Amino acid sequence: MDNQTVSRRNFLKTSAVTGAVFSLGFYWPSNAKSAKVINTADANKFGVEMNSWVHIDASGKVTIFDHRAEMGQGSYQAVPQIVAEELEVNLNEINVVFAQGDAKKYGNQVTGGSSTVRGSYKNLLKLSATAREMLIQAAATKWSVPKLECYAEGGHVFHKPSGKKFHYGELVEAASKLEAPKDVVLKKRSEYKLIGKPLRRLDTPLKTNGVAVFGLDKQIPGMMYAAVERNPRLRGKVKSFDDTATRKIVGVKNVFKVKMGVFNTYREGVAVVADSTWAAIQGKKALKVEWDDTGFEHLDTETIYKRQAEALQTQEGLVFKKQGEPTEIIAKAAKKIDVTYETPYQYHAAMEPLNCVAHYQDDKLEIWGPIQAPEWVQDYISKEMSIPKEKVTVNMTFLGGGFGRKAFMDYPHEAAVISKEIKAPVQVVWTREDDATQGPFRPGITYRCEGVINNGEIDAFKVRMAGQNNDHWRGGKKDVANRSTSEGFLKPYTESIKNLAIMDVPFETPIPTMWWRSVYASTNGFAYESFLDELAQEAGKDPLEFRRAYLKEERLQTLIDKVEQVSGWKNRARGAGYGVAITECFASTVAQVVKVSKAPGGGVKIDQVWAVMDCGWYVNPDTIKAQIEGSIVMALGAATIHEVKFKDGKAVDNNFSTYQMPRITDIPSIEIHIMDNDEDAGGVGEPGLPPFAPALTNAIFDLTGKRIRKLPFSLIGV
Amino acid sequence: MAKITLNINKKEYPLEADPQMPLLWAIRDLAGLKGTKYGCGVAQCGACVVHLNGEAVRSCVTKVSRAVGKQVVTIEGLSETNSHPIQKAWQEVDVPQCGYCHSGQIMSAVVLLREKPNPTDQDIDDAMAGNICRCGTYLRIRKAIHVAAEEQKKLAPQG
Numbered sequence: 001m002d003n004q005t006v007s008r009r010n011f012l013k014t015s016a017v018t019g020a021v022f023s024l025g026f027y028w029p030s031n032a033k034s035a036k037v038i039n040t041a042d043a044n045k046f047g048v049e050m051n052s053w054v055h056i057d058a059s060g061k062v063t064i065f066d067h068r069a070e071m072g073q074g075s076y077q078a079v080p081q082i083v084a085e086e087l088e089v090n091l092n093e094i095n096v097v098f099a100q101g102d103a104k105k106y107g108n109q110v111t112g113g114s115s116t117v118r119g120s121y122k123n124l125l126k127l128s129a130t131a132r133e134m135l136i137q138a139a140a141t142k143w144s145v146p147k148l149e150c151y152a153e154g155g156h157v158f159h160k161p162s163g164k165k166f167h168y169g170e171l172v173e174a175a176s177k178l179e180a181p182k183d184v185v186l187k188k189r190s191e192y193k194l195i196g197k198p199l200r201r202l203d204t205p206l207k208t209n210g211v212a213v214f215g216l217d218k219q220i221p222g223m224m225y226a227a228v229e230r231n232p233r234l235r236g237k238v239k240s241f242d243d244t245a246t247r248k249i250v251g252v253k254n255v256f257k258v259k260m261g262v263f264n265t266y267r268e269g270v271a272v273v274a275d276s277t278w279a280a281i282q283g284k285k286a287l288k289v290e291w292d293d294t295g296f297e298h299l300d301t302e303t304i305y306k307r308q309a310e311a312l313q314t315q316e317g318l319v320f321k322k323q324g325e326p327t328e329i330i331a332k333a334a335k336k337i338d339v340t341y342e343t344p345y346q347y348h349a350a351m352e353p354l355n356c357v358a359h360y361q362d363d364k365l366e367i368w369g370p371i372q373a374p375e376w377v378q379d380y381i382s383k384e385m386s387i388p389k390e391k392v393t394v395n396m397t398f399l400g401g402g403f404g405r406k407a408f409m410d411y412p413h414e415a416a417v418i419s420k421e422i423k424a425p426v427q428v429v430w431t432r433e434d435d436a437t438q439g440p441f442r443p444g445i446t447y448r449c450e451g452v453i454n455n456g457e458i459d460a461f462k463v464r465m466a467g468q469n470n471d472h473w474r475g476g477k478k479d480v481a482n483r484s485t486s487e488g489f490l491k492p493y494t495e496s497i498k499n500l501a502i503m504d505v506p507f508e509t510p511i512p513t514m515w516w517r518s519v520y521a522s523t524n525g526f527a528y529e530s531f532l533d534e535l536a537q538e539a540g541k542d543p544l545e546f547r548r549a550y551l552k553e554e555r556l557q558t559l560i561d562k563v564e565q566v567s568g569w570k571n572r573a574r575g576a577g578y579g580v581a582i583t584e585c586f587a588s589t590v591a592q593v594v595k596v597s598k599a600p601g602g603g604v605k606i607d608q609v610w611a612v613m614d615c616g617w618y619v620n621p622d623t624i625k626a627q628i629e630g631s632i633v634m635a636l637g638a639a640t641i642h643e644v645k646f647k648d649g650k651a652v653d654n655n656f657s658t659y660q661m662p663r664i665t666d667i668p669s670i671e672i673h674i675m676d677n678d679e680d681a682g683g684v685g686e687p688g689l690p691p692f693a694p695a696l697t698n699a700i701f702d703l704t705g706k707r708i709r710k711l712p713f714s715l716i717g718v
Numbered sequence: 719m720a721k722i723t724l725n726i727n728k729k730e731y732p733l734e735a736d737p738q739m740p741l742l743w744a745i746r747d748l749a750g751l752k753g754t755k756y757g758c759g760v761a762q763c764g765a766c767v768v769h770l771n772g773e774a775v776r777s778c779v780t781k782v783s784r785a786v787g788k789q790v791v792t793i794e795g796l797s798e799t800n801s802h803p804i805q806k807a808w809q810e811v812d813v814p815q816c817g818y819c820h821s822g823q824i825m826s827a828v829v830l831l832r833e834k835p836n837p838t839d840q841d842i843d844d845a846m847a848g849n850i851c852r853c854g855t856y857l858r859i860r861k862a863i864h865v866a867a868e869e870q871k872k873l874a875p876q877g
């Protein structure tokens with residue numbers, strides 16, 4: 001079963017319901033002011049295109065396009081749940097189809113920055129309501145009755161006085177010819193039937209019987225398999241290779257050098273093409289490649305952190321934000337806190353290793369894969385391979401996890417290059433070892449935090465960060481501070497703390513880095529929220545009360561009240577092992593309290609985590625809870641279990657045997673609360689991650705008096 | 719290369735395979751059943767778990783030759799209508815996020831439930847510790863196994 005044609009109940013019917021075919025559709029681009037009629041290529045497949053997201057066919061079947069990648073975060077649920085609400089259709093009677101990459105139609109499709117809902121919900125609500133109103137108008141016209149006497153429900157329009165009804169399929173052609181109303185009235189939150197409800201995910205049944213098609217499961221006729229031995233150091237080249245042994249492996253068809261783009265640079269490797277994945281992997285193992293690794297440094301982890309520490313002692317860095325006279329106050333202070341926090345490089349480790357299917361033929365290219373950023377892939381490959389953009393088709397499959405890594409363009413580009421070379425469709429499969437060692441990684445960062453407490457208040461606050469700037473891999477300017485220098489740190493602090501400096505000490509290595517779930521907030525959160533805890537301790541204040549004083553906004557106070565209440569914060573005994581942290585990213589704020597206790601066998605164990613999420617307007621509370629659970633597990637791994645270490649410029653651990661992951665045995669009990677308010681929607685896929693590590697180490701401090709300033713650390717080693 | 723026949727989900731698959739090929743790739747690439755997943759290839763993650771004569775095995779480190787003459791069951795063959803108590807519990811609790819690990823999770827959980835119809839949290843931890851879920855669905859896995867155990871009790875013949 002292909003994801004192109006799945007739905008919850010009716011996936012087998014999709015091709016059977018195309019009775020009537022309309023060649024014209026109603027097209028309302030997300031960013032256009034008024035409607036226009038265009039030819040829709042998909043009309044014969046899905047019926048009339050009411051707008052980019054909604055197609056209705058003559059039988060009344062509604063198809064909703066998910067324009068975002070589904071990598072576990074729930075876009076496959078959220079987008080239809082929003083559309084179905086205002087369109088007035090039943091969620092279990094629709095088809096959901098992944099849209100192809102098409103920026104003109106869908107606007108931004110990059111699934112990153114926790115943006116699926118917050119980036120498009122207002123538009124989705126409006127265009128769904130517009131489509132509904134047009135269907136109602138079409139019915140009213142057919143019946144020659146006032147529109148006010150008609151209403152829509154469950155994919156039908158009803159005439160209230162007479163009880164007559166039409167299903168949408170009977171109206172869609174007429175509706176599509178109407179002028180779109182300019183200002184439709186949207187439902188109030190209290191009127192929602194679907195939004196805000198913990199509805200089951202539409203994709204779950206597909207994931208319990210092997211039906212969901214992930215990138216690695218995609219198969220097209222005549223498809224070959226390829227594995228690539230890539231230079232373990234990004235900047236290195238292929239000098240020569242010996243494929244004698246490789247070519248002896250049964251099933252191996254072809255061996256050649258490849259080069260694929262990784263943002264603004266290139267990576268080289270040797271591709272082995274075979275008739276099965278296994279033969280390709282065997283062939284890759286049998287290769288002897290000589291690399292040219294001259295012209296750049298081969299760093300070890302120790303050297304990286306030593307250099308960061310040195311830079312933080314000797315350099316001021318670029319100003320990200322500065323007010324008052326923090327440096328002067330710190331210089332004169334009789335007593336100051338001056339501490340360093342260290343965070344590790346991390347690897348995304350999605351369960352589905354990278355892979356991509358490409359078919360290049362006669363100057364056109366089609367791609368299928370677990371892709372977070374279809375339009376970027378389309379854009380990038382079109383430029384790199386000089387194929388007109390409209391001839392590059394990018395299809396998203398389900399993603400077996402993404403966490404930022406699947407928003408890069410290297411693996412689709414590589415597949416395209418290989419397909420072009422062998423003149424056949426190909427699936428490039430990354431082994432776990434490839435996936436674990438190639439990067440780009442989350443950058444490892446050291447922070448130097450200096451502060452002065454006077455009369456129980458923060459007199460000076462200065463944070464310097466030394467770590468790689470992801471933007472530099474995309475050609476970003478080097479003489480400006482990292483735009484994410486304080487990402488994760490609640491913005492109100494940067495106003496309420498009068499003497500404050502946040503600085504970025506430039507730091508480069510040849511190791512490739514890029515986004516990892518919650519990006520810089522994932523490391524910044526640890527430094528800033530640990531440091532605040534140290535300042536509270538120095539001020540002799542309760543850590544939560546101390547924070548409150550700098551966060552006057554009502555919305556934040558309400559959030560603090562909530563976390564205080566659900567965690568029993570006020571009734572806790574001092575030293576009982578409670579820690580708190582609050583961070584903000586992608587327009588959502590999350591507070592977490594962690595409770596630890598002494599473990600029977602030594603060290604500490606986590607008894608309970610409380611998380612309170614304020615993400616404003618939201619779609620599905622159960623999806624949000626799942627995202628926070630997952631974020632906490634991921635944060636737990638990054639704080640207490642794994643890190644990417646480098647030796648001689650190469651990542652050391654290459655599989656789960658040494659790069660250990662959190663397992664079911666490691667998971668604490670987690671209680672989650674979501675704030676109810678009418679604020680704009682914020683992200684939900686990432687913001688639950690950053691506060692966990694500092695809440696945990698703050699709890700450990702509360703229990704043991706020991707301050708952990710370097711991640712990862714071992715819980716049993718505390 | 720050798721001609722072999724695999725019995726997968728009660729169906730015969732005559733295949734031509736290198737006897738050394740892991741069962742995983744024979745199932746996926748040769749038999750074309752893509753529900754069984756590749757996660758690590760070295761018996762660390764459990765994404766590839768299938769049943770071999772009723773036992774949970776990691777197909778990424780099981781040579782295809784070992785499966786000859788045995789019954790292989792993959793996620794596709796667990797039930798005809800997505801209705802094994804474990805599958806139903808997974809749906810009820812909405813366990814999967816990305817879903818990639820869950821073919822393996824479910825196949826492991828099915829064996830657990832057969833052997834321990836009333837598993838404790840500890841039993842679940844012991845049985846499921848070999849299956850990694852990077853999306854972190856562990857709490858729901860635990861919950862769903864308890865739900866399935868309850869469901870199974872109801873289905874069990876009385877007396």
Ligand code: FES
Binds near residue numbers: 755758762767
């Ligand atoms: S793929 Fe077999 S255990 Fe990971």
Ligand code: FES
Binds near residue numbers: 072401817
């Ligand atoms: S649900 Fe994504 S790895 Fe388990």
